[in-house]
Amino acid sequence: MSNGLKSEEILSVALSKGRLQDAALELLGRAGVEVDGSEAGSRKLIFQDRSGCFQFFMVKPVDVPTYVEYGVADLGVAGWDVLLESEADVHQPLDLGIGRCVLAVAGPRSTARKNYRELSAVRIATKYPRITTDHFTRQGIPVEIIYLSGSVELAPRLGLSERIVDLVATGRTLADNGLEVIEPICDVSARLIVNRASYQVKRRAVSRLIQQLADSLNR
Amino acid sequence: MKTLTQVPLGTQVLFGPAVKRRRRLERLVFNIFSRWKYEEIIPPIFDYYDVFSRGMGAELEEALYRFVDREGNLLALRPEFTSLVAKTVATRLQDRPKPLRLCYCGDVLRYEAPRGGRQRESFQLGIENIGGERIACDAEVIQVAMEALQRVGIDRFQFNLGEMGFFAGLVERFGLSAQDLSRIRRLIDLKDPVGLQAEMERLQLSPRRREVLHALLHLTGNSETIDAARRLVRNEKSLSALDNLAGLYAELRRRKLADHLTIDLSEVRGLDYYTGIIFKIYVPGLGFEVGSGGRYDNLLKNFGCDLPSVGFTFFLERLMALPLKLR
Known part of the structure; x- marks a missing residue:
């Protein structure tokens, strides 16, 4: 990469516990981000995908926009209702169509x-x-x-x-x-949200995930 | 009385090691500023409301702390420094040799929810370069910002560089109302292709225009982004914005600073007074930009003196959140 930054390839993703949890993991799986069933089902609050490129946090749905806005998580999956209520200043590149x-x-x-x-x-x-x-x-x-x-x-x-x-x-x-x-x-449906700085600083990894998710949604 | 012991929302007190750290940070950054011959200016904490309200954009205008003095004049606390520096130069310093190099540091006040390390009262440190040759001064300002970051121990950073004229030229002929245009801007700002598509359909934009706005979302990357953008537009304003950006990029490459640059034409948010290049400064590990800047060639005209200008500011609280080397 011509950029002076070494690209940090690990992305952290905040997911909503509860209603959206399974659908979000299933969607990520279809997009090529695979999580061991035992990891996701074990009620762990922090776990990785198989490739080690993604780290997941399970948080309360209303807290997802906060974690993402502050950049603690690079990305998140949050309901449109929660997002609208929070007025979080984040990018919203994809409507994931789940949790309608x-x-x-x-x-x-x-x-x-x-x-x-x-x-x-x-x-x-x-x-x-x-x-x-x-x-x-x-x-x-x-x-x-x-x-x-x-x-x-x-x-x-x-x-x-x-x-x-x-x-x-x-x-x-x-x-x-x-x-x-x-x-x-x-x-209301779930959106992919992205921290503004992560979108720029980890642009390659973020764009790749957005593209993979978009492709799997269109399939 | 409760008010004697509680604090108003959005204020802060620094003491102990935090004070030492901040003063050291200010001093190191100011060292760089003065090495580049930037002279400090200390403007007033309040001025007439009109001084600030021009060219700030609706969002920030709402955040102004307004008050009325005993004569009934409408005043405001400063929400930024650039307007005050511009006013001072236009009214008092216009005959000095150009470019004028000025720097400042101090509090700014904005009535908004404390967020992202920024209180209602927050601290800014920056420079203004007024009346000089365009590309040389743009490059100088960016170089000063980069050297200041390096001076406090931040070696990895990214400057996202855009040009306001590109988007302005694009939408100029669309004939959109201010309201529709701000909706389009907001969707581009959210990087939301689906919402943008729906809005463009609602506005019945032609397929070509839709394609161009859609492509705009992804106009981010290295210098090839400028070429990609050039293939996309035909209007003179956008093309001259790209020429300007390419010129600046070449100049920064000559100064061996291009490694830190990302061309970002999808950036459409910023104070309304920016006219040419704009940039935002990101540091890995921090979820917010630590500084921003740009060119504002029409601002001084408001105060009766037509001089082109460029500048940037650091958001001090955000810099302080980073692991710094303050030696």
Whole structure:
């Protein structure tokens, strides 16, 4: 390489524990980055691929953008919802198409049809205060956010708030709690994200991985 | 009173070894600046709002600390030094022999979330080179930055070099609204080909234009990138930007500095006052650029004196995060 830098060929990748974990590893496998099943399944938080070119961190989904923005991980796989909420300053070269669902406003079946535009203010329980505030204020509707870190669908049943903003995959969780989608906000799927400095300093290795992933997505 | 003991978000206090380390770092970098005959200037910490708001771009303008004085004048705390240096040169020093070489160090204040080693109050160290011959001064400024890094023990670094005129020339004839253009810029900045494709379809850009913008995402690499870019465009502005970049590259190669360069025409983010070359400085192991710079040939005109200029600044907190040799 003509560049004065010795290229560091090892890339570190932050992956989301939980919902996206298996799909992300499967996708990486198809792109030629193979991880021993025993490594990935062993609940280790840090492990390598077979070639030793990649190191993986398993972190909480909401933390993936943070690790990548600060360059602790060169790359990451994060849901679009998490990314939007974090406002992390990172490159987003690929939509990986996994973990597809919808971020939506939902409410009890009985009142779902009632137009909340006519309320003086809407009260929403959510894990996504930033996206929710943005969604409502953009339409000129005052919103009161009740931040919850999980089990958001319980909020209407327990009388905390009539409506919620949350991810909807099949709609079953909503239905089980007597809720339905009032209004979709945006489609969600997992993105590949890249630290801005790593994108430049480890450009070869990063571009190669992006290309491999893109090829395997198009197959 | 709670306010007597707690600290406002975004401020910092240095003491003990951190102070020694920082003062030593400043001194070593300033040694290089003065070896190149850059003279220190100490501008005020605040000035009229208008001095800063021109040419900064909407994002940074929002980050200005604004306040009103007793006469009702709108003032702002300095978010960067370049505007203040430009104003001083245009109003007081314009008759001095050119190029004028000035350097500065001090706090800048930006109302933004503390992030990436940068507080709301952070420290900058940099130079401005005003009124000189273009390529020679661009090269000099880059050389000074490289020597300063080496002086503090950083031997491995990468300068990403771009030219604002290239992208400007490209989109000039697209006839896009400011809003659409900023969306396109944002997608290029995210390096998001899928989003870019969708946006270009929405705007009904011609297939050729789509192809060019798409190729722009990957216009990063060694000097061959300039040739690849030349095959892509026909407009005069972009072509002259490439000539300029090729000229600077050749000059830096002559100075044996080209090994540290990466040509990056996909870089479309930067203060709006930049007109020619722009560069960002990366050091392996740090997730943020440690400095940035560029040419701003129209900035002094705002203050009534038409002189071309180029400069760069280091973000001190980020340099301090690196293992330095401060001897």
